[in-house]
Amino acid sequence: MFKHIKELQYNAKPTKPDPVYAKKLQEILGGQFGEITVMMQYLFQGWNCRGEQKYRDMLLDIGTEEIAHVEMLATMIAQLLDGAPAKEQDAIVDQNPAVEAVLGGMNPQHVIVSGLGAKASDSVGYPWTSRYTIASGNLLADFRANLNAESQGRLQAVRLYESTTDPGVRDMLSFLIARDTMHQNQFMAAIEELEQNQKPIVPSTFPQELEKQEVSYSFMNFSEGEESAQGRWATGQSMDKQANFEYIANPEAMGQVPNLNQAPAYIHDTPI
Amino acid sequence: MFKHIKELQYNAKPTKPDPVYAKKLQEILGGQFGEITVMMQYLFQGWNCRGEQKYRDMLLDIGTEEIAHVEMLATMIAQLLDGAPAKEQDAIVDQNPAVEAVLGGMNPQHVIVSGLGAKASDSVGYPWTSRYTIASGNLLADFRANLNAESQGRLQAVRLYESTTDPGVRDMLSFLIARDTMHQNQFMAAIEELEQNQKPIVPSTFPQELEKQEVSYSFMNFSEGEESAQGRWATGQSMDKQANFEYIANPEAMGQVPNLNQAPAYIHDTPI
Amino acid sequence: MFKHIKELQYNAKPTKPDPVYAKKLQEILGGQFGEITVMMQYLFQGWNCRGEQKYRDMLLDIGTEEIAHVEMLATMIAQLLDGAPAKEQDAIVDQNPAVEAVLGGMNPQHVIVSGLGAKASDSVGYPWTSRYTIASGNLLADFRANLNAESQGRLQAVRLYESTTDPGVRDMLSFLIARDTMHQNQFMAAIEELEQNQKPIVPSTFPQELEKQEVSYSFMNFSEGEESAQGRWATGQSMDKQANFEYIANPEAMGQVPNLNQAPAYIHDTPI
Amino acid sequence: MFKHIKELQYNAKPTKPDPVYAKKLQEILGGQFGEITVMMQYLFQGWNCRGEQKYRDMLLDIGTEEIAHVEMLATMIAQLLDGAPAKEQDAIVDQNPAVEAVLGGMNPQHVIVSGLGAKASDSVGYPWTSRYTIASGNLLADFRANLNAESQGRLQAVRLYESTTDPGVRDMLSFLIARDTMHQNQFMAAIEELEQNQKPIVPSTFPQELEKQEVSYSFMNFSEGEESAQGRWATGQSMDKQANFEYIANPEAMGQVPNLNQAPAYIHDTPI
Amino acid sequence: MFKHIKELQYNAKPTKPDPVYAKKLQEILGGQFGEITVMMQYLFQGWNCRGEQKYRDMLLDIGTEEIAHVEMLATMIAQLLDGAPAKEQDAIVDQNPAVEAVLGGMNPQHVIVSGLGAKASDSVGYPWTSRYTIASGNLLADFRANLNAESQGRLQAVRLYESTTDPGVRDMLSFLIARDTMHQNQFMAAIEELEQNQKPIVPSTFPQELEKQEVSYSFMNFSEGEESAQGRWATGQSMDKQANFEYIANPEAMGQVPNLNQAPAYIHDTPI
Amino acid sequence: MFKHIKELQYNAKPTKPDPVYAKKLQEILGGQFGEITVMMQYLFQGWNCRGEQKYRDMLLDIGTEEIAHVEMLATMIAQLLDGAPAKEQDAIVDQNPAVEAVLGGMNPQHVIVSGLGAKASDSVGYPWTSRYTIASGNLLADFRANLNAESQGRLQAVRLYESTTDPGVRDMLSFLIARDTMHQNQFMAAIEELEQNQKPIVPSTFPQELEKQEVSYSFMNFSEGEESAQGRWATGQSMDKQANFEYIANPEAMGQVPNLNQAPAYIHDTPI
Numbered sequence A, B, C, D, E, F: 001m002f003k004h005i006k007e008l009q010y011n012a013k014p015t016k017p018d019p020v021y022a023k024k025l026q027e028i029l030g031g032q033f034g035e036i037t038v039m040m041q042y043l044f045q046g047w048n049c050r051g052e053q054k055y056r057d058m059l060l061d062i063g064t065e066e067i068a069h070v071e072m073l074a075t076m077i078a079q080l081l082d083g084a085p086a087k088e089q090d091a092i093v094d095q096n097p098a099v100e101a102v103l104g105g106m107n108p109q110h111v112i113v114s115g116l117g118a119k120a121s122d123s124v125g126y127p128w129t130s131r132y133t134i135a136s137g138n139l140l141a142d143f144r145a146n147l148n149a150e151s152q153g154r155l156q157a158v159r160l161y162e163s164t165t166d167p168g169v170r171d172m173l174s175f176l177i178a179r180d181t182m183h184q185n186q187f188m189a190a191i192e193e194l195e196q197n198q199k200p201i202v203p204s205t206f207p208q209e210l211e212k213q214e215v216s217y218s219f220m221n222f223s224e225g226e227e228s229a230q231g232r233w234a235t236g237q238s239m240d241k242q243a244n245f246e247y248i249a250n251p252e253a254m255g256q257v258p259n260l261n262q263a264p265a266y267i268h269d270t271p272i
């Protein structure tokens, strides 16, 4: 169960309206790595958690924090939209391409659909979809997903920081960027802990003798040129410490030439 | 540019048809972490790569291999569908619930739409979408995405291995599982290399003094109960070695109570 | 079965082309509450109707009218696109930011994909999807959906009316807005009729003693602060006249602390 | 900002696992009118609210409650999945069509993707999308959306109640159904309040003389047969008390025959 | 403008209910090549038509007919759902796997969401999307799209004919299949007419000297093995009669090795 | 299995950056008829092919070529994005509407999400979806789909050629347009071959006496006005040479007036 506190977790006040920037900021609200994604991802990982209680609790802590980030961004976007021009400016616009440029650069749904409110969409107006959410039941796999989400999320927040000079917007972003620093650290710590308790290859419980071990440590060079031989992945001990990497300069096909049966008549595929 | 070789990378031959299993196997062909996702992800990361050539080359190597995995799965699914019952069996079905169960458990599009061929969809028939693809231009972020993809992918392949006893299907899966072992190792190696050259927090190039450093290393306990204090993320040195983790048992709101302006008249929001 | 009449239901003639406005107008053609939605919604409600014939007939009347509204908007958009600049204007554009602003503000698919024709998409280019359509088989529920659709639809049409000064466009919108006035009235009338014949809570046929009646009339204050106590929903007789509203200032949890079983081994969740 | 309480708002404990029912129950978690929809809808309406504080507070109260309903359903589904058969049962299945039927009737992603956890999808596996969310900035419009959502939602919960005999599942549903009773009452009350303060046609602020008033109160009979003349919408005073309804048995076209200009050459439409 | 006639274009009466078949039949109602697709496709092609009036009229004729096909299928599906089992059959099901198989094979939304009505979705429950609709403004291109749609559509209807023995369903399908025969003929005729008036390569108005004519008639053998040399496309006069086909057994790369610039600092891509 | 060659199939080098054009060019990379669609379509048709080997080989040849086209476009787009303005230009922008227009006309995800790389999306940012892919198992049907795809694709490439004056971009497009000329020719040749071996109506294997032959050759005039009588489809021998076309000026309904049964009580539809 949840309770709501009236104050925002941190300030979300722009210095002045900027409806074109509002469109861009939607990316970290409703995009693939926006706050809605991490909110839903951590909450579902927590609710589905069949592992130790400390993981469940940690996931619900951070999932609950992310709802507050969604709230901050929605509040910021509504205020950035305060100055949206929308009315009978035809005559003016004809002489003022700057206003027309603002109108052209806005998300039209911010006027027509949400009436100057935030949308749960990304920066091109594409709606948030739960297919972004990752919750597999295997925490090592999922913490890797989370570390990625916090990396992509901080990268996007930094790019948005670079795209504005508004001190209020930058102040809010500096908070979200700092929390992403913590959250990257947090999932790196959780990953280290799990990798020490189990093996680092997910899932660690599948007996490795059941996999085709001849190809478990081979780097295959399918793209002409051998620059890829220079990486750590091509030589030396494997990261799981089970073998050494091997570089296969010319990988060979090991399988059959496919030859499908004709379909039964009631399928009406091409007659032969 | 690409060339196609007639043989499959590895065998993809079921021992007998199993159209219900064909539906399930679609998950690792066209699902969020199916082979189409990793194929597109690595190819786009390679094509967009503005970093060192060895990374571009490595990404195109593995991206090209993944096209071969898509091919293997498509071939396997077509053969699993060979026995799909579809015709005038009404009378029989009435006495034979097992046949009806097969019909009910199949993906109907395997008969109606693709004529016993594989679809680029997942195990519930949802189409593959490029929103699954991650290519940010920042390789450390993206390699974390790739490590996650290979972790989720191997986990799903293992669950599918457990869901069949067909030796031919298991043989093919044992190959894909082994390659995922390599690919997890490979991206762990690439991540280690990049983390040693830059700082581990993505993006490493954003000046940390611009973020709100008061909250960069604080774990905030937003969910009643303190089991989360027991994790590595709550105490000790942070993973980026810049500070110590701090556990905030009762996080306080630091922001304003939001208070939005009334909308201009031409928006026709609720009148006050 | 349907017949088509060559004339439009009402005039749809802009005074001059305006390709940026064409993009915006797509919202009420192919958006969540555009004419395609109401067309499909009323037709499917009519075709699926298992209630009295007068409801089926009424729904098919209005559904058929909505096809004519789709036609009017498609015709209007095609004409607004007449002036779309698209060719070899590079040199000119460099000196003329106004033209560039028009190009930037257009939906590029209006040139590249539809060749100056309307699309069945919304104002950000997102395609119409049948998940917008509501047809539950319960007419009281569905008439509430329809009243909402006509409310959102008229609101959007009004906002678009405010966003142009073109007399031809405004003339067409004044017709659609008037019809939405009628359609809101119409569904309010139909709702009143059904609420008088059955109870107002949907579905009226579920025995109320089977629901957890302790919480059937309680307003729960989950958000700090008690401004919500001032509304009609917090005190007085309930709208269904079965009880009085009750305001719970501090709602308590009534359920268990969740504790999930470990997953079976073949699922390969996190090992404990 | 939000806080999480460990206990569920109400019990969510099935008497026994039932993975086929788990698939169905997803509808009211991640479907068009599932708990995620109302959670997001009320929270965004609250965060975007530019009206009186009591409405903002009320919306955040109920939005926060809905997060708890999402949590209850996720918890219930995870437990219903406890008994999912998934391993090496081939031999058994051949003699046991009932087990095969269970396997066929399950959502395969509950095993392969989420490892026996709930998904943020509906009962056919379609992901939740934010295009379901309605927040227009006009509260009368939005409260009608909310009344519809609670009507559709209670209807679906009742149908799911009828589809199981498990006392634990029914107990949880009886709670959710009761809350939907309250929430229908609540939004009916809020609508009545707003309709008394403004006019009932949304938006009430658009000057009615600007609409094409000749057709503002006419029911148009576009579908052969006049059963629709028998409804309240065809005769008597209009619901907004501004006029009387009029029944037009044979509506005439009032618009032009469309005649589009040829496209410019650089569009390469069909040459004439 | 449109008018509705009460009778269906042709009978749509099943001999007995069959809810599993109802799920399958959704494919040709709401799938990629279902009746909604062709209805929308022909109507939008007609409304956007800037070519000769006879094409516009023809497209609106057939588009209007397709609305009637949508109506027939919706009506058929509602009747096939009449027998859907949904209530308190737990005890019975335990002994009766056939009933469980029916329940498992149904689309659960047919009960929970639409209350035994048709949905605008396909056979796996995926919603119809307007991205299926093709209307480019170039009629030769679009008539090829239409010929394809009628080919895929008739193929699917035939496969569904083979999947049932119900005489009522087969009677309706025999009508739709016959209309698809006509519609294939119709678009073949329209294509022949246009190809005789313009050149057969779409768009015919682009000056061919502006294309890279060295590769305009070359078949390139990118897949190992030369079986493809045996086709009509590899030798002889080209279909547009402008040249002869040429078979390139070993196609060579003609382009650069890509080498992208480093990104500017404010993008925060990987540092080099 | 596949191999990658470092050189592009043809040059992809713009003369200067143009981030607004980069947004438009996405249409033929990730749109409905972009290179990803044809790549996936031909590869899946090849992998699913149960017909003659020469067709499978031909499809894999062209499918493999299309991967190279995806690569060329991705490379071109990354270079067009080189000049994207994104940083601290607020002060400048205020005086320079041209820069603001560029910013407004760009796809914001090209900066925020992909860091100046191509996306697998279309020109409005909508992600590529596999629902675009057509592979039915019936090659005559599918070759018609392919001829359409190459027609729509060449039309879009030509429109994009007209929208730029950059010689480097035009050079690349002149190559893709030439290949589309070949590919239209190629599928016309393949269609001719198949139509000569089977009958031209798809599927050719369904016994025509099972369809409702009374309506197999009738053009039905559902739209007022008889301009449609002037087309080749209205008179003369049918294209399949089985009959003569017939023009029905006033098509009559041949079906029942629908009358659905009331739903069972447990569905809770509208009570009567």
Ligand SMILES: [Ca+2]
Residues within 6 Å of the ligand: A035, A038, A066, A069, A176, A179
């Ligand atoms: Ca966050």
Ligand SMILES: [Ca+2]
Residues within 6 Å of the ligand: B035, B038, B066, B069, B176, B179
């Ligand atoms: Ca793989």
Ligand SMILES: [Ca+2]
Residues within 6 Å of the ligand: C035, C038, C066, C069, C176, C179
């Ligand atoms: Ca309307």
Ligand SMILES: [Ca+2]
Residues within 6 Å of the ligand: D035, D038, D066, D069, D176, D179
């Ligand atoms: Ca609820």
Ligand SMILES: [Ca+2]
Residues within 6 Å of the ligand: E035, E038, E066, E069, E176, E179, E180
């Ligand atoms: Ca049809």
Ligand SMILES: [Ca+2]
Residues within 6 Å of the ligand: F035, F038, F066, F069, F176, F179, F180
């Ligand atoms: Ca191509």
